[in-house]
Amino acid sequence: MGAEFVQFSLTPLLIGVLAAVACALPGTFLLLRRQALIGDAISHVVLPGIVLAFLVTGSVAAGPMLLGAGAAAVVAVVLIEAIKRLGRIEPGAAMGVTFTAMFAGGVLLLEQSDTSSVHLDVEHALMGSLESMVWFAATGWGSLLDPVALAELPPELTRIAVVVAAVGGLTWLFWRPLKIATFDEGFARTLGLPVGLIGFGLVVTAAVAAVAAFDAVGSIIVIAMFICPPAAARLMTNRLETQMAWSLGFAVLSAVAGFVLAGWGPLWLGGSHAVSAAGMIATVSGAILALACVAGPYRARTTAPLDPGA
């Protein structure tokens, strides 16, 4: 558990935890606002964004990629709204039309362009490659204090850390307006809060978190962390503050347990190869949610289930 851990496991573990936290923060509000599937839509449309950015710049540098992904997310949100309003189509279907069509466009672009020389393919986008974010320059725990080694940290770690700080800061700063607008939009309006702007800001923040996390860990964790920890937390409490705490706790737990199980689980079972960390983190978050559904203290519905067609 010394030098090898720091070199090969510390950074992916940290990236996984930070990505989970970045998604669980806006995810809590999106869940309460019945917009949980925004994360799903965003993580699909990121693909055409990064492919276009690659075709335009010809490189896989992070800056243009993130810009392209962010632009695609905004285009998707605008398109969904446009189809909803102009075509008078229900939100779920509008979302389904938009993100599948954009994803298909991304796959087609990817097949048409020569990306064999760079690490850009659909499977990587879906599953991520958390395991590859290693810190070669590290020689042990002492490297955490060594500026030369620190400079060699995977850039994904720095980026996701910045994004977590930004998303966390925004959540803290806008906690009250967010809370009021989420639970009682009418009341928020009478207080003079810009309800529409708050909703849009939340979606944009979610998009930024999704894009940064996607860059590090692939879309599968993004969707899982947007929904599973907040949903499990929803079954644990009736207070938003407590729910946010549970949500972050579940996110961190999923990331750590999933990473450990993926890396060492097969060895314990007598296998020789690690399995996908991203997939395992999603699976663990699902197991936590299932437990919460069975045993969470506030799992029961106090009203009849909403008819989905109503």
Add this chain to the structure above:
Amino acid sequence: MELLAALTLGAGYNAALVAVGATLLGIAAGTVGSFLFLRKRALVSDAVAHATLPGVGLAFLAMVALGGDGRSLPGLLAGAGVTAGLGLLAVEWMTRRSRLAEDAAIGAVLSVFFGAGVVLLTVIQSLGAGRPAGLEGFLLGSTAGMLFEDALVIALGGALALAATWALRRPMTLVAFDPDYAAANGYDVRRIDLAMMGLATAVTVVGLKVVGLVLIVALLIIPGVTARFWTERSDRLVAIAGAVGGVSGYLGAALSASAPALPTGPLIVLVAAALFAVSLLFAPARGLAAALIRHRRFQTRVHRRQGLLAVARAEPIHDRFTLRVLGAEGLLRPDGVPTEAGRAQAAKIARDERRWEIARQIHQDAGLTGRYDGLTPIEQVFTPDEITAFDAALGGPRAVEG
């Protein structure tokens, strides 16, 4: 010319197989999917589709353990069907038994089942057993090595799903439009919902080979949404959706066969999306262009009337659009002076306005006079006799000074 050959099924045996399979799949998906859309549960199919991945992995592992090579399509599809069904039940269970909303349940099932599937795929890779290459093809579909048996599976599965949809069309329509009424009539809404989603699951499983699990959702959702622009009747919507799905499948497959590096699944989805975009823009009644034209016509009528009222009152007109509207009809000369016809029209409109005032005095109830919106001609609301009575009270038309 490659495209022409592909369109006439002349681009080779494999291309023809794929085109026929994709067309059948599109028809089945469009038909089944339109009921999901009417029930406002289109995205449940997304959860179901992603939940097929662990089934594919498990079926592969099971077949290898039993001594096969693990690539038999019916076996893999059976596994996919089992976990997709489990995913569907999980969504249903979570929405009914916990306080979570359906969208959260969809997202949770989608990501967790897919994550588990990814784990299984890496397990299969590390085992190195059988010939694992190809399972990833289920993500986005891979039609390159499609066999006759594969096409047969698609055709049979699609036909069965279509037949079941036909048999269930009445209860499904009823539940989609008014679940309470359906329940009051003795239908078991929950079981009909499950049957509907079960059909979607069947189509998803059948479509894994052609378009893959990420994009099959598009084939279920887009045709129904597209058809919605063309009709207000549910039976026609289902038929149009089936046609849109079939055309998308056929054109997409043909396009993909016409050149290299054109994957079938994404092209089918993009053709469907193009049909959707055309419908959104140009469909009569519900399309954007139609709405714009309606709005423009309304605007023109309002400006024409306001302009003529101004002429009647001998007030100057400053609004450019009003001037253009009246000028185009020859009611106003370019220098802003009304023509003979313009004065006559203005007199008519001013007289009708006074008739309405009288009408409001005579008919105190709002039943008829409530229809006054400034644009409906008075002749459409009152009979000639009544109008004659108004005119008697009014004292006939007056000339307008230019």
